[in-house]
Amino acid sequence: MSTDDRPVALITGASSGMGKDFALRLLSEGYAVYGAARRASLMRDIENAGGVALTMDVTDDGTMVGAVERIIRERGRIDVLVNNAGYGQFGALEDVPIDAGRRQMEVNLIGAARLTQLCLPHMRVRKFGKIFNISSTGGKVAVPLGGWYHASKFALEGYSDSLRNEVRPFGIDVIVIEPGGIESEWGGIAQDEAARHSGTGAYAPLAEKMRKALSKQGRMPPPRVISDLIVKALKAKHPQTRYHGGKLATPILFLRRLLSDRALDRLMMATLR
Numbered sequence: 001m002s003t004d005d006r007p008v009a010l011i012t013g014a015s016s017g018m019g020k021d022f023a024l025r026l027l028s029e030g031y032a033v034y035g036a037a038r039r040a041s042l043m044r045d046i047e048n049a050g051g052v053a054l055t056m057d058v059t060d061d062g063t064m065v066g067a068v069e070r071i072i073r074e075r076g077r078i079d080v081l082v083n084n085a086g087y088g089q090f091g092a093l094e095d096v097p098i099d100a101g102r103r104q105m106e107v108n109l110i111g112a113a114r115l116t117q118l119c120l121p122h123m124r125v126r127k128f129g130k131i132f133n134i135s136s137t138g139g140k141v142a143v144p145l146g147g148w149y150h151a152s153k154f155a156l157e158g159y160s161d162s163l164r165n166e167v168r169p170f171g172i173d174v175i176v177i178e179p180g181g182i183e184s185e186w187g188g189i190a191q192d193e194a195a196r197h198s199g200t201g202a203y204a205p206l207a208e209k210m211r212k213a214l215s216k217q218g219r220m221p222p223p224r225v226i227s228d229l230i231v232k233a234l235k236a237k238h239p240q241t242r243y244h245g246g247k248l249a250t251p252i253l254f255l256r257r258l259l260s261d262r263a264l265d266r267l268m269m270a271t272l273r
Contacts, residue, residue: 006032008075010067012058012115013085015042017184018134021223022082022230027051029231031080034071058085058111059103068118077126080234081119083112084134086152088190091197092206093147100197101148108152113159120167129172130239132230133160137180137244137252143268145194145203145210164241175233176242180249183220190214209272220247 009026013019014035023035023046035046036056043053054070056063071078089096089104112133123129138146139153157176164174181187191214198207225245233239244253255264 004032004075006030007079008032008034008071008077009080009082010034010036010071010078010115010119011082011084012036012056012111013134014046014053015039017186018179018182018223018226019082019084020046021227022084023051024049025224025227025231026080029234032075034067036067037085058115059106061114064111064115064118068115068122072122078119078122079126079128080130080132081116082132082134082230083115084132085111086134088138088146088149088186088193090145090149090190090194090210092145092203095197095201095203096148101151104148105152105155108149109155109159112156116163120172123172124167124170127171129167129170130234131163131167131172131174132177132233133174134177134179134226135160137178137246137249139176139178140256141252141264141268143210144206144272145198146190149190161241173233173239174241175239177226177229178242178244178249178253179226179246180244180252181217181220181247182226183222187214187217187220206272213272217247221245 009031011019011023014023015037023033027033027049033051034054035043035051036054037043038057040053040055047053054067056067086108089100116131133156135156136153138150139157142150160174160176191211194207194210198204229243229245233243
């Protein structure tokens with residue numbers, strides 16, 4: 001076991017986008033960082049910065065168990081867990097195969113829940129821990145063609161609310177991060193999936209409208225906008241239960257609180273004309 005007393009962070013989905021930025025940022029903040037992803041070769045910059053790259057698939061229990069055991073063996077503690085691994089399964093709900101929908105839930109929800117189970121005993125014994133669940137404004141507002149993605153993020157929000165009250169007596173905080181638009185590969189993957197499943201057939205006109213709307217979004221803010229929120233929460237004596245940032249995050253969440261379901265539906269569909 002290391003005698004290094006730096007706080008220890010485990011970050012999933014660290015091979016690209018926000019997850020990689022989280023890892024590099026926490027390294028600069030003085031954390032011992034373990035970045036986890038399916039392809040460790042894409043995390044060499046994290047290793048070069050002093051972090052550890054772990055091969056992990058959040059749908060493979062063995063890789064999660066092995067990662068947590070290694071961290072405890074090497075460091076004796078896990079202070080921060082960032083459940084960031086995820087993707088957007090888009091396509092009309094009639095078109096997307098159920099197996100694809102099931103995988104979306106496995107990656108975006110079940111994987112986070114299982115890794116949390118594995119980390120919690122080690123946090124409880126120390127009476128300290130910070131668990132970040134990376135949701136989305138899509139965990140509060142759902143757009144057409146994103147049903148499975150939104151289902152996973154709505155579920156992650158509810159899971160986080162229950163978890164927060166269960167673990168608070170043990171000195172553990174659960175923080176939900178709700179990004180809006182952020183510079184990443186996410187939008188392109190979601191658009192490709194929508195076209196793959198619904199680019200022809202009954203929902204093709206809707207898929208084309210979605211493609212045009214996404215192509216007009218313009219430049220997105222960098223991942224550091226969200227990394228700033230994580231650092232802010234880590235430094236807070238009493239962190240908020242939710243933080244949001246990124247393009248359109250504030251107006252989207254405001255309109256969700258303000259408008260009825262029907263009014264929000266009309267506004268949303270108007271953006272797809």
